[in-house]
Amino acid sequence: MASAQGCTITDTSGIDFLDAYNNVPVLGHSHPAIADAVHAQLLRANTHTRYLDDVVDAYSRDLLALLPQHIESVVYTCSGSEANDLALQVAAYSSMSEGVIVARRAYHGTTSATAAISPSLSPAPRDHVVTVDIPDADDPDFGRLLAGRVRRAAAELERRGHGTSAFVLDSTMTSEGIIAGEHVRLALAVDAVHDAGGFYIADEVQAGFFRTGTWWGYESLGVAPDLVTFGKPMGGGMPVAAVAGPRVVFSDFGGQQRYFNTFAGTPAPIAAAHTVLNALRDGGFGERVPEAGQRLGDGLSDALAEAGVDGRVRRAGLMVGVDLQPAAGDAARAGAWAGELVEAMYARRVLVSRTGPGDAVVKIRPPLVITDEEIDRLIEAFRGALEDVGSAYA
Amino acid sequence: MASAQGCTITDTSGIDFLDAYNNVPVLGHSHPAIADAVHAQLLRANTHTRYLDDVVDAYSRDLLALLPQHIESVVYTCSGSEANDLALQVAAYSSMSEGVIVARRAYHGTTSATAAISPSLSPAPRDHVVTVDIPDADDPDFGRLLAGRVRRAAAELERRGHGTSAFVLDSTMTSEGIIAGEHVRLALAVDAVHDAGGFYIADEVQAGFFRTGTWWGYESLGVAPDLVTFGKPMGGGMPVAAVAGPRVVFSDFGGQQRYFNTFAGTPAPIAAAHTVLNALRDGGFGERVPEAGQRLGDGLSDALAEAGVDGRVRRAGLMVGVDLQPAAGDAARAGAWAGELVEAMYARRVLVSRTGPGDAVVKIRPPLVITDEEIDRLIEAFRGALEDVGSAYA
Numbered sequence: 001m002a003s004a005q006g007c008t009i010t011d012t013s014g015i016d017f018l019d020a021y022n023n024v025p026v027l028g029h030s031h032p033a034i035a036d037a038v039h040a041q042l043l044r045a046n047t048h049t050r051y052l053d054d055v056v057d058a059y060s061r062d063l064l065a066l067l068p069q070h071i072e073s074v075v076y077t078c079s080g081s082e083a084n085d086l087a088l089q090v091a092a093y094s095s096m097s098e099g100v101i102v103a104r105r106a107y108h109g110t111t112s113a114t115a116a117i118s119p120s121l122s123p124a125p126r127d128h129v130v131t132v133d134i135p136d137a138d139d140p141d142f143g144r145l146l147a148g149r150v151r152r153a154a155a156e157l158e159r160r161g162h163g164t165s166a167f168v169l170d171s172t173m174t175s176e177g178i179i180a181g182e183h184v185r186l187a188l189a190v191d192a193v194h195d196a197g198g199f200y201i202a203d204e205v206q207a208g209f210f211r212t213g214t215w216w217g218y219e220s221l222g223v224a225p226d227l228v229t230f231g232k233p234m235g236g237g238m239p240v241a242a243v244a245g246p247r248v249v250f251s252d253f254g255g256q257q258r259y260f261n262t263f264a265g266t267p268a269p270i271a272a273a274h275t276v277l278n279a280l281r282d283g284g285f286g287e288r289v290p291e292a293g294q295r296l297g298d299g300l301s302d303a304l305a306e307a308g309v310d311g312r313v314r315r316a317g318l319m320v321g322v323d324l325q326p327a328a329g330d331a332a333r334a335g336a337w338a339g340e341l342v343e344a345m346y347a348r349r350v351l352v353s354r355t356g357p358g359d360a361v362v363k364i365r366p367p368l369v370i371t372d373e374e375i376d377r378l379i380e381a382f383r384g385a386l387e388d389v390g391s392a393y394a
Numbered sequence: 395m396a397s398a399q400g401c402t403i404t405d406t407s408g409i410d411f412l413d414a415y416n417n418v419p420v421l422g423h424s425h426p427a428i429a430d431a432v433h434a435q436l437l438r439a440n441t442h443t444r445y446l447d448d449v450v451d452a453y454s455r456d457l458l459a460l461l462p463q464h465i466e467s468v469v470y471t472c473s474g475s476e477a478n479d480l481a482l483q484v485a486a487y488s489s490m491s492e493g494v495i496v497a498r499r500a501y502h503g504t505t506s507a508t509a510a511i512s513p514s515l516s517p518a519p520r521d522h523v524v525t526v527d528i529p530d531a532d533d534p535d536f537g538r539l540l541a542g543r544v545r546r547a548a549a550e551l552e553r554r555g556h557g558t559s560a561f562v563l564d565s566t567m568t569s570e571g572i573i574a575g576e577h578v579r580l581a582l583a584v585d586a587v588h589d590a591g592g593f594y595i596a597d598e599v600q601a602g603f604f605r606t607g608t609w610w611g612y613e614s615l616g617v618a619p620d621l622v623t624f625g626k627p628m629g630g631g632m633p634v635a636a637v638a639g640p641r642v643v644f645s646d647f648g649g650q651q652r653y654f655n656t657f658a659g660t661p662a663p664i665a666a667a668h669t670v671l672n673a674l675r676d677g678g679f680g681e682r683v684p685e686a687g688q689r690l691g692d693g694l695s696d697a698l699a700e701a702g703v704d705g706r707v708r709r710a711g712l713m714v715g716v717d718l719q720p721a722a723g724d725a726a727r728a729g730a731w732a733g734e735l736v737e738a739m740y741a742r743r744v745l746v747s748r749t750g751p752g753d754a755v756v757k758i759r760p761p762l763v764i765t766d767e768e769i770d771r772l773i774e775a776f777r778g779a780l781e782d783v784g785s786a787y788a
Contacts, residue, residue: 001439001441001445001446001447002439003438003439004438004439004440004441004445009439009441009445012448022441022442024441024442024656025440025441029439029440029441030436030437030438030439030440032437034436035433035436035437036433038432038433038436038662039429039430039432039433039436042424042428042429042432042433042631043424043426043429044397044398044424045395045396045397045398045403045423045424046398046419046423046424046631047395047398047403047416047418047419047423047631048416048418051395051398051403052395053395054406077473078472078473078476078633078657079471079472079473079476079655079656079657079658080656081476081505081655082472082473082475082476082504082505085505085506086504086505088506089506089509110476110480110653110654110655111475111476111479111480111505111506111507112479112482112483112505112506112507113505113506113507115483115651121651121652122650122651122652231656232656237436237440237441237657237660237662238633238657238662239472239632239633239634239657239658239660239663240633256516257509257515257516258515258516259504260504261473261475261504262418262473262474262625262626263472263473263631263632263633264473264633266631266633268432268631268632269633
């Protein structure tokens with residue numbers, strides 16, 4: 001890679017790619033306002049949070065103002081992994097339990113504790129982790145089905161002697177193949193977690209900061225979280241992440257175990273995060289992301305229909321999945337097909353990826369500043385890729 | 395805090411403090427070359443390591459050139475905690491064991507797994523962790539004593555069914571009260587770990603990058619590590635850390651469990667890290683740090699002698715501890731004394747802190763660019779603080 005600007009990544013031979021894969025540079029790559037904010041802060045001061053800095057207080061206030069009233073405190077970390085790891089520690093301490101319920105193919109991080117609750121990394125199964133299958137997004141009974149599975153998982157954790165500490169869910173269920181839609185509601189599942197004495201931790205590392213068309217992905221799920229974690233887009237590329245929740249939960253935990261993180265919430269990454277937050281708040285993203293997502297989703301659906309491919313476009317804002325399994329029959333065939341499509345789009349200089357069961361879902365999540373012209377180029381590349389790969393898998 | 399430049403931190407009322415506490419801004423606070431390198435990189439590109447960037451390769455080569463030949467690979471993380479967490483995962487996978495040996499008051503991070511091996515955070519004792527007391531730095535038998543304790547710890551881990559995965563040690567043993575000196579050697583202890591099938595993980599998060607007068611703290615301990623972790627000073631304040639080790643150890647682990655870390659080793663923090671590395675390599679720190687440390691250590695010893703206080707100055711380069719326990723008799727009295735001294739130095743506008751058993755050791759670790767004039771000011775403040783606090787504790 002030689003450089004990256006806006007939605008364009010340029011490789012070392014000078015070829016431009018439309019980046020429809022990266023959810024970190026939410027305002028586009030190499031955003032000058034972020035670079036300048038970091039530069040100014042690095043020239044002024046960038047020590048750790050034992051030295052109080054107004055920059056950090058000001059951001060914390062602005063961030064908390066965007067969250068439900070019971071989310072009163074924020075603790076910074078360097079990465080989404082660290083945020084989820086800390087959320088697990090806090091939940092375990094408050095619930096006096098260790099059991100965790102996650103989705104079948106969940107990914108929540110790479111620390112020991114978050115890797116243990118990330119079946120998608122294929123670590124050894126752990127006794128304190130029980131997975132639930134996420135129901136079909138089209139099933140009108142989604143909420144009731146999921147709640148039943150969560151209740152059974154909690155009962156299993158009880159039986160194993162762990163109890164239920166937390167139900168952790170990526171709000172767009174990305175690794176499950178991007179699960180979104182009118183039936184995808186969590187209220188009953190969250191009731192089940194609460195009945196078992198556990199916390200609902202909304203993992204907004206991928207879904208947060210307007211990816212879904214609203215500030216937080218859980219808003220579309222009809223629930224409010226007990227703890228919420230942030231990451232990837234938060235600093236527009238600078239390493240900053242956080243966990244937020246009720247004040248009492250953190251003070252209880254802090255009373256038992258000291259938490260201090262040298263780089264976390266230092267002024268330079270926070271300056272980047274504040275630039276991102278201000279731009280998202282004042283940039284009309286609440287209108288633009290749903291509109292852009294609609295244009296992209298419709299275009300992809302049309303391309304599938306024109307090619308006679310029975311795929312499904314699932315979408316929350318600009319988090320878009322194209323599921324090829326209905327057309328391919330089984331997940332392995334669909335996965336191979338999706339793999340060829342991703343390569344064909346790369347040949348057409350558009351970057352996307354895959355996710356979900358068998359990696360059969362084409363994953364599309366461009367920077368939120370993607371223009372209509374870029375969306376149309378993306379759709380054209382998808383249309384062309386469908387032709388390139390042909391009907392071998394259909 | 396209003397700003398920080400060089401070794402000076404200025405508070406919001408305009409008062410300047412000499413910073414002799416922070417080991418992150420190794421080249422001084424707000425170093426313009428670091429700020430400019432980060433700025434330039436943020437304007438060019440700063441995506442994650444799935445997009446290869448020469449900036450990262452170039453740094454990796456330069457870093458590995460400073461390490462023993464068997465340390466062939468480096469994996470980046472965002473924080474020292476993540477680096478130690480990953481080192482534990484890698485060691486556990488390769489050793490097929492989970493038991494960890496650490497020092498009595500060790501601190502290795504705040505993730506679930508690193509907090510579990512950090513007795514100084516006072517988490518609940520864990521079955522897979524056995525601690526060893528670090529012998530007296532003045533004991534000529536230090537190496538043999540420590541090795542015996544490590545062997546007994548390994549036997550205990552074996553008895554508990556965990557086996558020995560790793561012996562993790564901060565190379566300056568900061569939380570133990572800063573343990574350094576001619577007798578402080580590790581070779582026999584490392585033999586004991588190897589005999590038990592475990593890895594010696596050198597935690598260089600605090601000790602690395604010339605803090606001790608050489609590139610790595612373990613050099614003074616007469617050993618070479620199996621795995622080594624880096625953090626704090628690595629990026630001069632930008633969030634970047636790493637674990638390095640033999641290639642085969644990482645490839646074995648990677649074959650079983652995917653490791654990817656969004657912010658880790660991204661070009662902007664790496665640009666900062668490369669600026670730090672170049673400045674340390676070309677800036678004569680191999681001569682300056684021992685010389686500055688000697689001046690500081692001698693001055694502190696003289697101040698103690700003049701005040702008639704039977705304290706001990708232990709030192710590795712510019713990592714300096716003043717242990718008041720010999721003078722105070724017991725750790726609690728010494729801790730209270732050290733606390734008053736730290737406050738008295740703060741009143742004299744010099745920032746230091748405490749560590750060790752009972753927090754009875756004054757911890758001094760200024761930026762490595764501290765000048766002779768600043769060192770003399772620090773010594774004067776210490777002399778004055780000894781007078782301010784008086785002989786109540788002696």
